[in-house]
Amino acid sequence: MSSAVFRIWRGDNGQGEFKDYSIEVSAGMVVLDAVHKIQASQANDMAVRWNCKAGKCGSCSAEINGKPRLMCMTRLNQLDMTQPVTVEPMRTFPHVRDLVTDVSWNYKVKERIAKFKPRKPDSMDGSWRFQQSDADRPQEFRKCIECFLCQDVCHVLRDHHLHDEFIGPRYFVYAAQLEMNPIDSGDRVKSLKDDFGIGYCNITKCCTKVCPEEIKITDNAIIPLKERVVDEFFDPLAKLFKVFR
Amino acid sequence: MAEYPIHEYDVLVVGAGGAGLRAAIEASASGAKTGVVTKSLLGKAHTVMAEGGMAAAMGNVDDRDNWRVHFADTMRGGQYMNNCRMAELHAKEAPARVKELEAWGAIFDRTKDGKILQRNFGGHRYPRLAHVGDRTGLEMIRTLQDHGIHQGIEFHMEATILTLLKDGERCVGAFGYDRERGRFKLFHAKAVVLATGGIGRAYQITSNSWEYTADGHALAYNAGAALLDMEFVQFHPTGMVWPPSVKGILVTEGVRGEGGVLKNKDGKRFMFDDIPENYRSQTADTPEEGWRYVQGDKSARRPPELLTRDHVARCINREVKAGRGSPHGGVFLDIAWIKEKLPNSVEHIKKKLPSMYHQFKQLADLDITQEPMEIGPTTHYAMGGIQVEGDTQMSSVPGLFAAGECAAGLHGANRLGGNSLSDLLVFGKRAGEYAAKFAKERGAGKIDMAHVDTTAKLALEPFERGAAAENPFAVQQELQESMQKLVGIVRVENEMQRALEIIAKLKSRAAQAGVGGHREYNTGWHTALDLDNLLTISEIVALAGIERKESRGGHFRDDYPERSAEFAKVNLRISKGADGKPRIERVPVVPLTEDLTHAIEEQK
Numbered sequence: 042m043s044s045a046v047f048r049i050w051r052g053d054n055g056q057g058e059f060k061d062y063s064i065e066v067s068a069g070m071v072v073l074d075a076v077h078k079i080q081a082s083q084a085n086d087m088a089v090r091w092n093c094k095a096g097k098c099g100s101c102s103a104e105i106n107g108k109p110r111l112m113c114m115t116r117l118n119q120l121d122m123t124q125p126v127t128v129e130p131m132r133t134f135p136h137v138r139d140l141v142t143d144v145s146w147n148y149k150v151k152e153r154i155a156k157f158k159p160r161k162p163d164s165m166d167g168s169w170r171f172q173q174s175d176a177d178r179p180q181e182f183r184k185c186i187e188c189f190l191c192q193d194v195c196h197v198l199r200d201h202h203l204h205d206e207f208i209g210p211r212y213f214v215y216a217a218q219l220e221m222n223p224i225d226s227g228d229r230v231k232s233l234k235d236d237f238g239i240g241y242c243n244i245t246k247c248c249t250k251v252c253p254e255e256i257k258i259t260d261n262a263i264i265p266l267k268e269r270v271v272d273e274f275f276d277p278l279a280k281l282f283k284v285f286r
Numbered sequence: 287m288a289e290y291p292i293h294e295y296d297v298l299v300v301g302a303g304g305a306g307l308r309a310a311i312e313a314s315a316s317g318a319k320t321g322v323v324t325k326s327l328l329g330k331a332h333t334v335m336a337e338g339g340m341a342a343a344m345g346n347v348d349d350r351d352n353w354r355v356h357f358a359d360t361m362r363g364g365q366y367m368n369n370c371r372m373a374e375l376h377a378k379e380a381p382a383r384v385k386e387l388e389a390w391g392a393i394f395d396r397t398k399d400g401k402i403l404q405r406n407f408g409g410h411r412y413p414r415l416a417h418v419g420d421r422t423g424l425e426m427i428r429t430l431q432d433h434g435i436h437q438g439i440e441f442h443m444e445a446t447i448l449t450l451l452k453d454g455e456r457c458v459g460a461f462g463y464d465r466e467r468g469r470f471k472l473f474h475a476k477a478v479v480l481a482t483g484g485i486g487r488a489y490q491i492t493s494n495s496w497e498y499t500a501d502g503h504a505l506a507y508n509a510g511a512a513l514l515d516m517e518f519v520q521f522h523p524t525g526m527v528w529p530p531s532v533k534g535i536l537v538t539e540g541v542r543g544e545g546g547v548l549k550n551k552d553g554k555r556f557m558f559d560d561i562p563e564n565y566r567s568q569t570a571d572t573p574e575e576g577w578r579y580v581q582g583d584k585s586a587r588r589p590p591e592l593l594t595r596d597h598v599a600r601c602i603n604r605e606v607k608a609g610r611g612s613p614h615g616g617v618f619l620d621i622a623w624i625k626e627k628l629p630n631s632v633e634h635i636k637k638k639l640p641s642m643y644h645q646f647k648q649l650a651d652l653d654i655t656q657e658p659m660e661i662g663p664t665t666h667y668a669m670g671g672i673q674v675e676g677d678t679q680m681s682s683v684p685g686l687f688a689a690g691e692c693a694a695g696l697h698g699a700n701r702l703g704g705n706s707l708s709d710l711l712v713f714g715k716r717a718g719e720y721a722a723k724f725a726k727e728r729g730a731g732k733i734d735m736a737h738v739d740t741t742a743k744l745a746l747e748p749f750e751r752g753a754a755a756e757n758p759f760a761v762q763q764e765l766q767e768s769m770q771k772l773v774g775i776v777r778v779e780n781e782m783q784r785a786l787e788i789i790a791k792l793k794s795r796a797a798q799a800g801v802g803g804h805r806e807y808n809t810g811w812h813t814a815l816d817l818d819n820l821l822t823i824s825e826i827v828a829l830a831g832i833e834r835k836e837s838r839g840g841h842f843r844d845d846y847p848e849r850s851a852e853f854a855k856v857n858l859r860i861s862k863g864a865d866g867k868p869r870i871e872r873v874p875v876v877p878l879t880e881d882l883t884h885a886i887e888e889q890k
Contacts, residue, residue: 067530068529069528069532069650070531073531074531080759080809080810081760085753085757085801085802085803085809085810086753086801086808086809086811088806088808089809092326092332092495093334093495094495095335095536096644096648096649097335097421097424097641098326098330098334099330114649116648116649116651137466137806137807138466138807143466145443148328148435148443151435152435152436156432156436157390157391157433163400167389168401168402169388169400170399170400170401171396171400172396173403176393176395180418180419183393183418183424183428184421184424186334187329224388225391
């Protein structure tokens, strides 16, 4: 057991400041344990969002020592404990209180993306047939726990505030999952170009770096989708053929 | 009288896990104006944690499987305490519900001929669990969420219900608050479906998320509905034990389904020493046969590690108490050993159990492909809950429905793994369907504003008492320690009586709980409010445990270690008496029909 200092953001609606809390820490603790301990013993009204404590629900997203991370998956022995550990809310989203932010914009974005539309069943009993190799690509995307850390870190949202024109990495992953779903018959490629701002992504890959599920967001979702947009709308040879058809 | 924003619905669903979402989708699809209240953000309910799979007798891997075998397995696992009508409906309808999820966008793992793959699990005779790696719960809730958001349902996220509203005997709505701003909200509904999950937060070591504070159980009980089978709490045998921060977090049964074995500190596979009589003919005689079974050999029988959870949990408990446990107070679960059998074992384990691999690597710094895991029993599931009618899922209060973990009956004295995820779909759908029908047949009821105002006043009292009063977190912690010690895996009369005394004292302290600060996202305040539910239901669990003087399924008593013929015939039903105290009755177990009796006999 030893003592450590946690520098936590306290405040409401965008106003606030860091407060230092000192607690005893022990082997195997994660940041969320420290926050809970502080909440239970020193700050009963501290606002923190959490749920499963096992990296599965995506509720406890925060910025720890400046890095977007899940609090329940950040072990203290991965941090420099000789310095105060800074714990802040996700800075890209409107601040509610202490470590809690308003992530409702994300939910509204999802509704704009055309939903899953299956093709006709492959078999008489109403079910489909496809191989595991067809399922592997979209299954990677469906691991997403909607922690919104990728949205938090993307400069198009965080710094340029293009929320009206850009859906963010999480929703490119969602669109990719639908487009690469072996039985989906919908087509979202035009929307990706016109309404969802896929052109704004300049492949800096910050999203991939922070994803706690290690989804290869840029390489496996965004770039293939960009390629589909280009193939359909910007391929000069294809355009030429269309003229002559 | 105060003014509150009123939300009008035909059907209100409380809880947005698998059961809640499925109920809301069904209600909305049948034309009912539907609202959903959820304590967490949408898509983050506890369902997200479920790993193993959804049990459905589709017969994709072994065509000997059908609903009758599934029914018989569920009844045997439940020690015949189950509501057999619910078990019948569940076995019959689960396949359709699973296929429906695929039609809504779920992508399950596949068999070689492209069908939905099914895996082995404890207590299931044939491989039956449709799954995606070890994240099936996430797949289910995400699929329901992505489908549900396009159905015209209104979602109230991060809101908690404080009380149900009644007009005479009938439930006509609910009253609660939103956690972000702390403002009260009134829901006027023609029918209400409770889908609030379990009670695990009453215990110190649990796999359950923070939400599981027995809300639905307490809401229903306080509204006059009967609860059933409250003594049957499932302690999942394999929860993490180290480090302390992850104590209780689930290690899926799927590890054992892929060949993981249990060993004590001497390296012995102790499960082979203690195979119960009624499972002996279905269980492997040798480790070799057990391995062949998990590899898909249809002539082999399952290893004893895949016996029912209550039995495995007790065996582990026994090894630990006898001093043969692992360094941190559990036993060893070893899947790394399969490298002796499979050349690509490391890849295989990472592919089939990715989130287990990730969980142990990240949280315990352990590589499960190389070393055994330390695991021990953890409070996991409440078989008991709100008593409901099998077909409609309506409780004893007209207009009040319940589905999922907060409802009782399907699982009897012990739940089989995989049966919960399919339970959510089958009975979520039925609850939504019948709630919508009820709403259509009745008009709206009248709201009792006096009750609403009283509730609001009581809810705000912790602020008046202030931060110097009782710390709600401390009261919760003491309750958890007491329940863990006194009403846990192995129970005894005087300890459960002691628990009742402690709970009574904690109730007085909770009534004096105070918080500082203001109402916006004040988690101390929320905890103080949730405490009432936990205490009410903990008392009932202890009372039911004392009343059932036998051991059966998840309820094990050191002072009555055998099953009794007398208690085999009854469920314990608990409702609020006229004096405000819990009243226990013994009610006969739902009788089997002739056909269902045959279904059971066929599998013996």
